[in-house]
Amino acid sequence: MTERIRQFLRDRRDDGPCLVVDLDVVRDNYLTFAKALPDTRVFYAVKANPAPEVLKLLAALGSCFDTASVAEIEMVLAAGATPDRISFGNTIKKERDVARAHALGISLYAVDCKAEVEKIARAAPGSRVFCRILCDCAGAEWPLSRKFGCEPTMAVDVLEHAHRLGLVAYGVSFHVGSQQRDVTSWDRALAAASAIFRECGERGIGLTMVNLGGGFPTRYLKKVPAVKAYGSAIFQGLRKHFGNAIPETIIEPGRGMVGNAGVIEAEVVLVSKKSDKETVRWVYLDIGKFGGLAETIDESIRYPIRTPRDGDKVAPCVLAGPTCDSVDVLYEKEPYLLPVSLEIGDRVLIEGTGAYTSTYSTVAFNGFPPLKTYHI
Numbered sequence: 001m002t003e004r005i006r007q008f009l010r011d012r013r014d015d016g017p018c019l020v021v022d023l024d025v026v027r028d029n030y031l032t033f034a035k036a037l038p039d040t041r042v043f044y045a046v047k048a049n050p051a052p053e054v055l056k057l058l059a060a061l062g063s064c065f066d067t068a069s070v071a072e073i074e075m076v077l078a079a080g081a082t083p084d085r086i087s088f089g090n091t092i093k094k095e096r097d098v099a100r101a102h103a104l105g106i107s108l109y110a111v112d113c114k115a116e117v118e119k120i121a122r123a124a125p126g127s128r129v130f131c132r133i134l135c136d137c138a139g140a141e142w143p144l145s146r147k148f149g150c151e152p153t154m155a156v157d158v159l160e161h162a163h164r165l166g167l168v169a170y171g172v173s174f175h176v177g178s179q180q181r182d183v184t185s186w187d188r189a190l191a192a193a194s195a196i197f198r199e200c201g202e203r204g205i206g207l208t209m210v211n212l213g214g215g216f217p218t219r220y221l222k223k224v225p226a227v228k229a230y231g232s233a234i235f236q237g238l239r240k241h242f243g244n245a246i247p248e249t250i251i252e253p254g255r256g257m258v259g260n261a262g263v264i265e266a267e268v269v270l271v272s273k274k275s276d277k278e279t280v281r282w283v284y285l286d287i288g289k290f291g292g293l294a295e296t297i298d299e300s301i302r303y304p305i306r307t308p309r310d311g312d313k314v315a316p317c318v319l320a321g322p323t324c325d326s327v328d329v330l331y332e333k334e335p336y337l338l339p340v341s342l343e344i345g346d347r348v349l350i351e352g353t354g355a356y357t358s359t360y361s362t363v364a365f366n367g368f369p370p371l372k373t374y375h376i
Helices: 003-011 023-036 052-061 070-078 095-103 114-123 152-164 185-202 227-242 255-261 294-299
Strands: 018-021 040-045 064-067 086-088 108-111 128-132 140-142 168-173 178-180 209-211 248-251 262-272 281-285 314-320 329-339 347-351 372-375
Touching (some): 003 018, 023 040, 023 227, 070 086, 108 114, 114 152, 128 152, 185 227, 255 262, 294 329
Parallel strands (some): 018 372, 040 248, 086 108, 128 168, 281 314
Antiparallel strands (some): 140 178, 262 347
C-alpha cells in the first residue's frame, strides 16, 4: 500500500467499504511492461478496471486496449484512444455489436470458430481477425475454462475461412491463465502458434501477429516473478519457435497492470463461533463476494489482509461477507489466519484489489450499494 493511499484513508469520512487506486502505481506498471517487452504493443484488458481515470491515464501514455463489448469500446474512445488502438477481443459477439464497433472504426477482432468469422465478414468487411486457441493454463491460480478458443488444429481452418471471406487473417492469440506464476507457460502456446503459422503459410496465408494474452500476475500472498522475467522468457520462446522471423506481438495485461495499485478498506461487522465447542471463529466483514470479492470463488485468489492488530497472536478463522446468502463465504476450506484480538468495528485493509473488484460488485444485492471507488 502506498503512502498516498494511507493518507487518503486517514482523511476519508467513514461511509462503508471502499476501493482506493493509486494511479502512480498504474503508470509505473505500464512503463514496466513497455520496457520488459519493448517490441510488443500493450493492449490493456479493460475488464480488469474500466474506471475513466485509469483509461485516460493509459491512453495518454500510449497504451492500446483490449475490449470485450461495445460499451468498453465507447469508454476507451471517450478516454482519448483512437480506434486503431482498440481490439474487440471477446470471441462471443452479437452481429449488431460487430457492426456498431465497425462503425466506430474498430478493425481488429478475435474469433475462435467459423460462425464468428462469418459475422465479422458480414458486419465488418475487410477487418483483421486473429484466432484464439485453447491452452491448458497449467500453473495459473485462476485457470480459464474451455469457454474461449479452439483446438490449434482447428485454428488453421478458421483462419483460412476468414481469408476466403475477404477478411485479413492476421494471427493467433492465446491466454495462459490468469495469475500465471510460471514464466515458461508461454513456451507451449508459442509452439502451437508457430505450427499454425507454418500450416497457414503452406495454404498461402501469411499470418503476421501473435497475441500473447494476459496472465501477468499481481502479488497476493505468494511471491510472483518480476515482469522482466516474463519478458525474457517470452522473448526466448519467440526466438525458439519463430527463429529470426519473429512476428508482431501483443500483450493484454489486466491484473498485472492495476491489481497492486488498489486497496479495499473494510470493517469487521461480527466475530462469532457456531457452538461453545467450536474453536474456529467466524469473522464477518462488510464486504464479500457480492461486494467485489468474487475472485474468492473456490478460494482461488487469497488476498493479503492487514489489520490494526497485526503482531498479535493469530489463529485460523472462516472469513465471510455480510449478505444473506450462504455462498458469501470468502475462505473456509483453507481458513485464514487473523489476530485473535480482532474485534467488531476494526478496519481491515485488503491489498492487491485494484483489478476485478469494482466491476464484480453487484448493483444492490440485499440493498448493499456498489463498492465505492476512488482513483487518486
